[in-house]
Amino acid sequence: MPETALPRPLTSHPATFDAFRPVPCDPLGAAAARSAHFGSRIGVDLAGGFYPAPGRYQVYLTPGCPRSLRVAITLDLLALTDTVATTLVPVSAGTPDPLASLRSAYEAARYHYDGPLTVPALTDRWSGRVVSNHTPDILRDLADHFAAPGCADLPRLRPQALVTDIDAIRHLLDEDIAEAAQRAGAAPASHRQGEALETLLAALELLDRQLAAGPYALGDELTAADVDLWATLVHLDLVDRLHLDADAVRAIARHDHLWAYVRRLHGHPAFGDNLHTDRMARLHRRTCRGPESSGAAIELPGVLSVT
Secondary structure, three states: OOOOOEEOOOOOOOEEEEOOOOOOOOOOOHHHHHHOOOEOOOOOOOOOOOOOOOOOEEEEEOOOOHHHHHHHHHHHHOOOOOOOEEEEOOOOOOOHHHHHHHHHHHHHHOOOOOOOEEEOEEEEOOOOEEEEOOHHHHHHHHHHHOOOOOOOOOOOOOOHHHHHHHHHHHHHHHHHHHHHHHHHHHOOOOHHHHHHHHHHHHHHHHHHHHHHOOOEOOEOOOOHHHHHHHHHHHHHHHOHHHHOOHHHHHHHHOOHHHHHHHHHHHOOHHHHOOOOHHHHHHHHHHHOOOOOOHHHHOOOOOHHHOO
16 A cells, blocks of 8 residues: 555545556546546345445545535434444545545455545444445435434435425436536636536526525424535635635625525534534645635635634
């Protein structure tokens, strides 16, 4: 195992590590996703596959990674921190042990695997192999197969009646907010930037109207859609804003219901305690090569205004 681990430049997509070589900038993570997809599921083919069992599984997360943040919040909301072990893999050169363990899990799952190591990653401690590094599937399986049934104190993150809406919001967040914000920040003063910014503002307006009608993304109860929405808005606040121009950030800041929602959920321990703004900023500095824009000087009324 080499002494250092070099990070692949990513922002809102999974934190990625390449133990052998630096790689070119891939801000949307498409190349990593294609070459390193592991998509097994918990609860499928229970007779011979990965069935839910306390202590069997382990998740690898990176502090500051927004997708790792979603998993960490979900584990806390469902009181699973004693059921599913967590290993943190910092993006630094001085952490060989968790990185070596993660590489062993990838190699156990795919013979002679030499691709990038992405997190979040769910691994099976019994076989030592990666089960999945697809964050939406990890989140679904935690909510569907590990949540304690009938526990009134825990939220039902994926109630059957709302599953379609939860998945639709996740798609909207990934495509029309996270990726649109990156496209807008990567193409300043161009027609492409204008189209991306229009997409971003339209999605924010839709969600702002939704939150004007109720306290949570899908009404009166907290669901998985809130985990996705809050993490996406936090990343927009702390990272994506830095690459947008001042007028764009001012337009984003006008969505009062969204930012009040961000501040309110920040007071919930599962959300606020798992957010480390300094680590998100540090990960961004290490993995992003894009220049800052004038929006970096304007503070959104989100988590920075309550920390």
